[in-house]
Amino acid sequence: MNVLVTGAGGFIGSHLAERLAERGDSVRAFVHYNSRNLWGWLEESPLRGEMEILSGDIRDYDMVKKAVSGCSAVFHLAALIGIPYSYASPLAYVRTNVEGTYNVLQAARESGGIPVIHTSTSEIYGTARYVPIDEGHPVSPQSPYAATKASADHLALSFARSFDLPVTVVRPFNTFGPRQSARAIIPTIISQILDDKDSLSLGNLAPTRDLTFVDDTVSGFLAAAGSRETVGEVVNLGTGREISIGGLARLIAEIMGSSVRIVPDPRRLRPAASEVERLLSCPDKMRRLTGWHAAVSLEEGLARTVEWMRGRSGLYKSDIYNV
Numbered sequence: 502m503n504v505l506v507t508g509a510g511g512f513i514g515s516h517l518a519e520r521l522a523e524r525g526d527s528v529r530a531f532v533h534y535n536s537r538n539l540w541g542w543l544e545e546s547p548l549r550g551e552m553e554i555l556s557g558d559i560r561d562y563d564m565v566k567k568a569v570s571g572c573s574a575v576f577h578l579a580a581l582i583g584i585p586y587s588y589a590s591p592l593a594y595v596r597t598n599v600e601g602t603y604n605v606l607q608a609a610r611e612s613g614g615i616p617v618i619h620t621s622t623s624e625i626y627g628t629a630r631y632v633p634i635d636e637g638h639p640v641s642p643q644s645p646y647a648a649t650k651a652s653a654d655h656l657a658l659s660f661a662r663s664f665d666l667p668v669t670v671v672r673p674f675n676t677f678g679p680r681q682s683a684r685a686i687i688p689t690i691i692s693q694i695l696d697d698k699d700s701l702s703l704g705n706l707a708p709t710r711d712l713t714f715v716d717d718t719v720s721g722f723l724a725a726a727g728s729r730e731t732v733g734e735v736v737n738l739g740t741g742r743e744i745s746i747g748g749l750a751r752l753i754a755e756i757m758g759s760s761v762r763i764v765p766d767p768r769r770l771r772p773a774a775s776e777v778e779r780l781l782s783c784p785d786k787m788r789r790l791t792g793w794h795a796a797v798s799l800e801e802g803l804a805r806t807v808e809w810m811r812g813r814s815g816l817y818k819s820d821i822y823n824v
Contacts, residue, residue: 510541
Protein backbone atom coordinates (compact mmCIF):
# COMPACT_ATOMS: atom_id res chain seq x y z
CA MET A 502 0.00 0.00 0.00
CA ASN A 503 0.88 3.67 -0.28
CA VAL A 504 0.24 4.75 3.30
CA LEU A 505 0.36 8.00 5.21
CA VAL A 506 1.28 7.97 8.89
CA THR A 507 0.56 11.24 10.70
CA GLY A 508 2.53 11.76 13.89
CA ALA A 509 5.22 9.51 12.43
CA GLY A 510 7.99 11.15 14.43
CA GLY A 511 6.32 10.29 17.71
CA PHE A 512 6.34 7.28 20.00
CA ILE A 513 3.79 4.91 18.47
CA GLY A 514 3.89 6.57 15.06
CA SER A 515 7.60 5.92 14.53
CA HIS A 516 7.23 2.25 15.43
CA LEU A 517 4.25 1.93 13.10
CA ALA A 518 6.02 3.68 10.20
CA GLU A 519 8.99 1.34 10.61
CA ARG A 520 6.80 -1.78 10.68
CA LEU A 521 4.99 -0.66 7.52
CA ALA A 522 8.30 0.00 5.76
CA GLU A 523 9.65 -3.37 6.89
CA ARG A 524 6.74 -5.20 5.29
CA GLY A 525 7.24 -3.37 2.00
CA ASP A 526 4.62 -0.64 2.07
CA SER A 527 5.39 2.73 0.53
CA VAL A 528 5.35 4.99 3.61
CA ARG A 529 4.83 8.74 3.69
CA ALA A 530 5.76 9.88 7.20
CA PHE A 531 4.14 13.16 8.23
CA VAL A 532 6.20 14.79 11.01
CA HIS A 533 5.80 18.09 12.83
CA TYR A 534 7.47 21.00 11.06
CA ASN A 535 10.25 22.69 13.04
CA SER A 536 13.07 25.11 12.30
CA ARG A 537 15.79 22.45 12.64
CA ASN A 538 14.04 20.00 10.28
CA LEU A 539 14.18 17.30 12.95
CA TRP A 540 12.10 14.18 12.30
CA GLY A 541 11.50 13.09 15.89
CA TRP A 542 12.31 9.43 16.60
CA LEU A 543 12.75 8.77 12.89
CA GLU A 544 16.04 10.68 13.12
CA GLU A 545 17.72 7.55 14.49
CA SER A 546 15.67 5.01 12.54
CA PRO A 547 17.63 2.70 10.24
CA LEU A 548 14.56 2.68 8.00
CA ARG A 549 14.17 6.42 7.50
CA GLY A 550 15.74 6.11 4.04
CA GLU A 551 12.89 3.77 3.09
CA MET A 552 10.27 6.45 3.77
CA GLU A 553 9.16 9.72 2.23
CA ILE A 554 9.31 12.14 5.14
CA LEU A 555 7.11 15.21 4.90
CA SER A 556 7.23 18.02 7.45
CA GLY A 557 4.09 19.99 8.20
CA ASP A 558 1.48 20.83 10.79
CA ILE A 559 -1.64 18.72 11.31
CA ARG A 560 -3.53 21.98 11.94
CA ASP A 561 -2.74 23.20 8.42
CA TYR A 562 -5.28 21.81 5.95
CA ASP A 563 -3.16 22.64 2.89
CA MET A 564 -0.26 20.50 4.12
CA VAL A 565 -2.54 17.70 5.28
CA LYS A 566 -4.26 17.61 1.87
CA LYS A 567 -0.84 17.40 0.21
CA ALA A 568 0.20 14.58 2.56
CA VAL A 569 -2.96 12.56 1.88
CA SER A 570 -2.75 12.96 -1.90
CA GLY A 571 -1.83 9.71 -3.68
CA CYS A 572 -2.16 7.52 -0.60
CA SER A 573 -4.38 4.46 -0.31
CA ALA A 574 -4.73 4.55 3.49
CA VAL A 575 -4.11 6.94 6.37
CA PHE A 576 -2.98 6.02 9.87
CA HIS A 577 -3.81 9.13 11.90
CA LEU A 578 -1.74 9.35 15.09
CA ALA A 579 -0.76 13.05 15.22
CA ALA A 580 -2.00 14.54 18.51
CA LEU A 581 -1.10 16.45 21.63
CA ILE A 582 -1.01 13.75 24.30
CA GLY A 583 0.25 15.04 27.66
CA ILE A 584 -2.63 15.19 30.13
CA PRO A 585 -1.05 17.69 32.59
CA TYR A 586 -0.28 20.15 29.80
CA SER A 587 -3.92 20.01 28.70
CA TYR A 588 -4.81 21.69 32.01
CA ALA A 589 -2.44 24.54 31.11
CA SER A 590 -3.45 24.97 27.46
CA PRO A 591 -6.78 23.33 26.57
CA LEU A 592 -7.14 25.33 23.37
CA ALA A 593 -3.95 23.86 21.93
CA TYR A 594 -5.53 20.42 22.30
CA VAL A 595 -8.72 21.50 20.58
CA ARG A 596 -6.79 22.88 17.63
CA THR A 597 -4.50 19.88 17.27
CA ASN A 598 -6.69 16.95 18.25
CA VAL A 599 -10.07 18.09 16.95
CA GLU A 600 -9.26 20.44 14.08
CA GLY A 601 -6.28 18.30 13.05
CA THR A 602 -8.52 15.24 12.88
CA TYR A 603 -11.06 17.16 10.79
CA ASN A 604 -8.28 18.06 8.35
CA VAL A 605 -7.32 14.40 7.93
CA LEU A 606 -10.92 13.23 7.51
CA GLN A 607 -11.86 15.95 5.05
CA ALA A 608 -8.68 15.44 3.02
CA ALA A 609 -9.35 11.69 2.88
CA ARG A 610 -12.94 12.35 1.83
CA GLU A 611 -11.93 14.79 -0.90
CA SER A 612 -9.29 12.35 -2.15
CA GLY A 613 -11.87 9.73 -3.07
CA GLY A 614 -12.75 8.16 0.27
CA ILE A 615 -9.37 6.91 1.48
CA PRO A 616 -9.59 4.59 4.52
CA VAL A 617 -8.59 6.26 7.80
CA ILE A 618 -7.36 4.40 10.86
CA HIS A 619 -7.97 6.93 13.61
CA THR A 620 -6.18 6.76 16.95
CA SER A 621 -8.27 7.09 20.09
CA THR A 622 -7.32 6.56 23.75
CA SER A 623 -8.72 4.64 26.70
CA GLU A 624 -8.70 7.92 28.64
CA ILE A 625 -11.99 8.90 27.00
CA TYR A 626 -13.83 6.27 29.06
CA GLY A 627 -12.94 8.00 32.32
CA THR A 628 -12.92 5.97 35.52
CA ALA A 629 -14.37 2.55 34.78
CA ARG A 630 -18.06 2.17 35.65
CA TYR A 631 -17.68 -1.55 35.07
CA VAL A 632 -14.79 -3.82 34.16
CA PRO A 633 -13.53 -5.00 31.86
CA ILE A 634 -14.25 -1.94 29.71
CA ASP A 635 -15.73 -2.86 26.34
CA GLU A 636 -16.50 -0.54 23.44
CA GLY A 637 -20.05 -0.01 24.72
CA HIS A 638 -18.80 1.54 27.96
CA PRO A 639 -20.00 5.14 28.46
CA VAL A 640 -17.62 7.83 27.24
CA SER A 641 -16.89 10.22 30.09
CA PRO A 642 -13.68 12.20 29.52
CA GLN A 643 -12.25 13.77 32.68
CA SER A 644 -9.43 15.96 31.29
CA PRO A 645 -9.28 18.47 28.43
CA TYR A 646 -6.99 16.01 26.63
CA ALA A 647 -9.53 13.20 26.89
CA ALA A 648 -12.38 15.52 25.89
CA THR A 649 -10.62 16.51 22.68
CA LYS A 650 -9.83 12.89 21.85
CA ALA A 651 -13.46 11.91 22.45
CA SER A 652 -14.54 14.76 20.18
CA ALA A 653 -12.13 13.58 17.49
CA ASP A 654 -13.50 10.02 17.78
CA HIS A 655 -17.08 11.18 17.33
CA LEU A 656 -16.06 13.38 14.42
CA ALA A 657 -14.36 10.42 12.73
CA LEU A 658 -17.40 8.19 13.21
CA SER A 659 -19.67 10.95 11.92
CA PHE A 660 -17.69 11.03 8.67
CA ALA A 661 -18.22 7.27 8.38
CA ARG A 662 -21.97 7.64 8.88
CA SER A 663 -22.51 10.86 6.93
CA PHE A 664 -20.13 10.43 4.01
CA ASP A 665 -19.42 6.67 3.90
CA LEU A 666 -15.76 7.36 4.64
CA PRO A 667 -14.14 4.04 5.64
CA VAL A 668 -13.04 4.89 9.17
CA THR A 669 -11.81 2.59 11.94
CA VAL A 670 -11.30 3.94 15.46
CA VAL A 671 -8.49 2.13 17.28
CA ARG A 672 -8.51 2.70 21.03
CA PRO A 673 -5.20 1.71 22.69
CA PHE A 674 -4.98 1.18 26.43
CA ASN A 675 -1.83 2.79 27.85
CA THR A 676 0.82 1.88 25.32
CA PHE A 677 4.40 1.80 26.63
CA GLY A 678 7.86 0.90 25.37
CA PRO A 679 11.01 2.38 23.82
CA ARG A 680 10.73 6.04 22.71
CA GLN A 681 7.84 6.93 25.00
CA SER A 682 7.63 10.51 26.23
CA ALA A 683 9.12 11.52 29.57
CA ARG A 684 5.62 12.67 30.48
CA ALA A 685 4.44 9.04 30.77
CA ILE A 686 4.62 7.11 34.01
CA ILE A 687 6.93 4.27 32.95
CA PRO A 688 9.75 6.46 31.56
CA THR A 689 9.32 8.67 34.64
CA ILE A 690 9.97 5.73 36.95
CA ILE A 691 12.77 4.16 34.91
CA SER A 692 14.65 7.42 34.35
CA GLN A 693 14.64 8.28 38.04
CA ILE A 694 16.01 4.85 38.97
CA LEU A 695 18.64 4.98 36.21
CA ASP A 696 19.82 8.33 37.57
CA ASP A 697 20.43 6.68 40.98
CA LYS A 698 17.78 8.65 42.77
CA ASP A 699 17.33 7.74 46.46
CA SER A 700 13.61 8.06 46.05
CA LEU A 701 10.92 8.03 43.36
CA SER A 702 8.83 11.19 43.07
CA LEU A 703 5.37 10.08 41.96
CA GLY A 704 1.79 11.27 42.17
CA ASN A 705 -1.27 9.14 42.94
CA LEU A 706 -0.28 5.50 43.41
CA ALA A 707 -3.78 4.02 43.57
CA PRO A 708 -5.07 4.29 39.95
CA THR A 709 -4.83 1.16 37.83
CA ARG A 710 -3.89 0.90 34.18
CA ASP A 711 -3.96 -1.75 31.44
CA LEU A 712 -0.47 -1.47 29.94
CA THR A 713 0.11 -2.60 26.34
CA PHE A 714 3.59 -2.94 24.83
CA VAL A 715 4.13 -0.83 21.72
CA ASP A 716 4.86 -3.82 19.46
CA ASP A 717 1.42 -5.20 20.28
CA THR A 718 -0.25 -1.83 19.71
CA VAL A 719 1.39 -1.56 16.28
CA SER A 720 0.27 -5.10 15.42
CA GLY A 721 -3.23 -4.04 16.44
CA PHE A 722 -3.17 -1.09 14.06
CA LEU A 723 -2.13 -3.33 11.20
CA ALA A 724 -4.71 -5.96 12.06
CA ALA A 725 -7.46 -3.35 12.19
CA ALA A 726 -6.37 -1.86 8.87
CA GLY A 727 -6.31 -5.29 7.26
CA SER A 728 -9.85 -6.29 8.17
CA ARG A 729 -13.05 -5.14 6.49
CA GLU A 730 -14.88 -6.11 9.67
CA THR A 731 -13.44 -3.13 11.56
CA VAL A 732 -14.65 -0.42 9.16
CA GLY A 733 -17.05 1.89 10.94
CA GLU A 734 -16.19 0.29 14.26
CA VAL A 735 -14.39 1.19 17.49
CA VAL A 736 -11.95 -1.46 18.75
CA ASN A 737 -10.02 -1.64 22.02
CA LEU A 738 -6.36 -2.61 22.08
CA GLY A 739 -5.47 -3.86 25.54
CA THR A 740 -4.22 -6.83 27.50
CA GLY A 741 -7.10 -7.43 29.90
CA ARG A 742 -4.69 -7.08 32.84
CA GLU A 743 -4.42 -4.14 35.24
CA ILE A 744 -1.83 -2.96 37.73
CA SER A 745 -1.79 -0.01 40.13
CA ILE A 746 0.75 2.78 39.69
CA GLY A 747 2.27 1.83 43.02
CA GLY A 748 2.47 -1.81 41.99
CA LEU A 749 4.00 -0.80 38.67
CA ALA A 750 6.69 1.25 40.41
CA ARG A 751 7.57 -1.67 42.65
CA LEU A 752 7.67 -4.08 39.70
CA ILE A 753 10.00 -1.82 37.71
CA ALA A 754 12.27 -1.38 40.74
CA GLU A 755 12.40 -5.17 41.13
CA ILE A 756 13.27 -5.67 37.45
CA MET A 757 16.02 -3.07 37.78
CA GLY A 758 17.34 -4.46 41.08
CA SER A 759 16.57 -1.26 42.95
CA SER A 760 15.27 -0.75 46.49
CA VAL A 761 14.28 2.87 45.85
CA ARG A 762 11.51 4.25 48.05
CA ILE A 763 8.47 6.12 46.75
CA VAL A 764 7.87 9.70 47.87
CA PRO A 765 4.57 11.47 47.04
CA ASP A 766 4.97 14.64 44.99
CA PRO A 767 1.90 16.95 45.12
CA ARG A 768 2.89 18.60 41.84
CA ARG A 769 2.23 15.31 40.04
CA LEU A 770 -1.34 14.92 41.26
CA ARG A 771 -4.18 15.53 38.82
CA PRO A 772 -7.20 17.54 39.97
CA ALA A 773 -9.27 15.12 42.06
CA ALA A 774 -12.27 15.00 39.74
CA SER A 775 -9.98 14.61 36.70
CA GLU A 776 -8.08 11.54 37.86
CA VAL A 777 -9.05 8.33 36.04
CA GLU A 778 -9.00 5.77 38.83
CA ARG A 779 -9.30 2.54 36.87
CA LEU A 780 -8.76 1.33 33.32
CA LEU A 781 -9.04 -2.35 32.39
CA SER A 782 -9.78 -3.34 28.81
CA CYS A 783 -11.99 -5.94 27.25
CA PRO A 784 -10.15 -6.73 23.97
CA ASP A 785 -12.63 -9.43 22.92
CA LYS A 786 -14.12 -7.48 20.01
CA MET A 787 -10.72 -6.93 18.42
CA ARG A 788 -9.87 -10.60 18.84
CA ARG A 789 -13.20 -11.64 17.32
CA LEU A 790 -12.94 -9.33 14.30
CA THR A 791 -9.24 -9.74 13.51
CA GLY A 792 -7.67 -12.46 15.66
CA TRP A 793 -5.36 -9.90 17.31
CA HIS A 794 -4.28 -10.31 20.91
CA ALA A 795 -1.50 -8.81 23.02
CA ALA A 796 1.49 -11.16 22.95
CA VAL A 797 4.12 -9.36 25.07
CA SER A 798 3.77 -9.67 28.85
CA LEU A 799 4.08 -6.63 31.09
CA GLU A 800 7.27 -8.00 32.62
CA GLU A 801 8.91 -8.64 29.24
CA GLY A 802 7.85 -5.26 27.89
CA LEU A 803 9.23 -3.46 30.93
CA ALA A 804 12.54 -5.32 30.70
CA ARG A 805 12.86 -4.37 27.04
CA THR A 806 12.01 -0.74 27.84
CA VAL A 807 14.56 -0.59 30.65
CA GLU A 808 17.25 -2.00 28.35
CA TRP A 809 16.48 0.58 25.68
CA MET A 810 16.58 3.45 28.17
CA ARG A 811 19.98 2.50 29.58
CA GLY A 812 22.44 5.03 28.17
CA ARG A 813 19.59 7.33 27.13
CA SER A 814 18.47 8.54 30.54
CA GLY A 815 19.82 12.02 29.73
CA LEU A 816 16.99 12.43 27.26
CA TYR A 817 14.45 12.29 30.05
CA LYS A 818 15.50 15.06 32.52
CA SER A 819 14.52 13.01 35.56
CA ASP A 820 15.37 15.89 37.92
CA ILE A 821 12.31 17.90 36.85
CA TYR A 822 8.60 17.24 36.58
CA ASN A 823 7.87 17.02 32.86
CA VAL A 824 4.48 18.62 32.25
